[in-house]
Amino acid sequence: MKAFASKIGKALSAALFVLLLVVVGTTNALAQTQVATLQHGEDISVFYGTNAFVDAHTAAVDGDIVTLSGGSFTTPMTITKAITLRGAGALRDTVAGTNPTVFSAGITIDVENTTIPFQMEGILLSNTIQFGRLNNPVFTRCNFFELKPYNLNKPMTNAQFLNCKISSFRFTYSYHMLHLMKYLIHSMALFLLKNLLC
Secondary structure, three states: OHHHHHHHHHHHHHHHHHHHHHHHHHHHHHHHOOEEEEEEOOEEEEEEOOOHHHHHHHHOOOOOEEEEOOEEEOOOOEEOOOOEEEOOOOOOEOOOOEOOEEEOOOEEEOOOOOOOOOEEEOOEEEEEEEEOOOEOOEEEOOEEEEEEEOOOOOOOEOOEEEOOEEOOEOOOHHHHHHHHHHHHHHHHHHHHHHHHHO
């Protein structure tokens, strides 16, 4: 009888151990799943996996809110929509137990709609970020590896960086010269117009 009870005890212990492995494995898999939610007015759509942000960006329109979980996301080559983009943070939060939201590939942000400001919050961008047309963008609690201009004819204007870390901000010589020349030409044109009209 004792031998039988011992065998049952061992079998139950083994079954509980296997069940524990399954639960822990499922929990880890769920914890590692990237999630993006897209809010358009009252409607909310949910996307899963490493391409979740790409899918949410594709479905988004200007003015929508995209919220990303922690984890590393594949990004669209160019963010073209005036969205509010919220991540879980640029650093691991040990108190809440959340991982940072990470964009590890280079990305370009070039938003044609300049009436709605592009906003980004709580994202770790560990590669070069190129910026083009952006009017009044707001970046909050983001970590940037490198920022550089993308579209010299339509640069970013009136940008706000709030509680951000920027490791490198690259402006090329030609970028400085281009803006200096535009300023000089504009100033000369105003001077000539004033003198010709007087």
